[in-house]
Amino acid sequence: MSELLLANFALHVTLAPDEQEQVFALLQQTKVSKRTILLRAGEIDRHVYFIDKGCLRMFHTDTEGQEHNLCFYPENWWALDSASFFKVRPASNSIQALEDSSLYYFNLPDLERLFVQVPKMERFFRILTQNGFDMFQRRVTSNLSKTAEQRYREFRKHYPGLEQRIAQKHIAGYLGITAAFLSMMRKDKRL
Numbered sequence: 154m155s156e157l158l159l160a161n162f163a164l165h166v167t168l169a170p171d172e173q174e175q176v177f178a179l180l181q182q183t184k185v186s187k188r189t190i191l192l193r194a195g196e197i198d199r200h201v202y203f204i205d206k207g208c209l210r211m212f213h214t215d216t217e218g219q220e221h222n223l224c225f226y227p228e229n230w231w232a233l234d235s236a237s238f239f240k241v242r243p244a245s246n247s248i249q250a251l252e253d254s255s256l257y258y259f260n261l262p263d264l265e266r267l268f269v270q271v272p273k274m275e276r277f278f279r280i281l282t283q284n285g286f287d288m289f290q291r292r293v294t295s296n297l298s299k300t301a302e303q304r305y306r307e308f309r310k311h312y313p314g315l316e317q318r319i320a321q322k323h324i325a326g327y328l329g330i331t332a333a334f335l336s337m338m339r340k341d342k343r344l
Contacts, residue, residue, distance in 0.1 A: 155205050158257055161229055165280045166273040175270050179263040185250045192248040198237035200258040204230050207254025208315065210323060213246050222327035225251070227315055231281055251319050301330050305338055
């Protein structure tokens with residue numbers, strides 16, 4: 154049982170020992186290697202992942218084959234294509250491991266069962282969804298109204314330490330700039 158996962162639940166709900174047992178009875182665990190694709194666009198997302206160790210990314214590939222990183226999921230984050238998972242429809246995004254990763258996960262039938270057995274978990278995932286939507290809105294607003302330098306500062310604040318762990322091309326894809334421009338910005342001592 155992961156102490157990190159228990160602490161993550163405790164951010165929003167307090168689980169009694171018997172509730173913890175019910176949660177962990179339905180929770181599954183896996184390890185994936187760097188570059189493993191967990192979800193391909195067009196597939197149905199069958200799992201909601203908790204990252205115990207490692208880092209995942211969600212990305213969209215446009216019609217020209219260009220990848221656009223939408224979000225990174227380092228330790229202590231949850232990852233899924235929400236519309237695909239909860240609505241059981243093809244995903245428009247892909248999810249990939251950027252590092253060797255240790256993951257916990259639920260499938261939808263088990264999660265729905267858990268919502269009935271431990272109603273606090275429905276509250277927990279509602280709060281995660283609300284927080285995720287808030288983050289999404291702030292990201293869209295930032296992409297529409299801020300400079301690349303401002304978006305880079307926000308990235309560093311939002312994902313502390315991640316810059317040293319993942320490839321520059323992934324950060325550039327998240328910021329909507331080229332890797333060459335990111336390299337120039339990183340040399341600027343003011344940033």
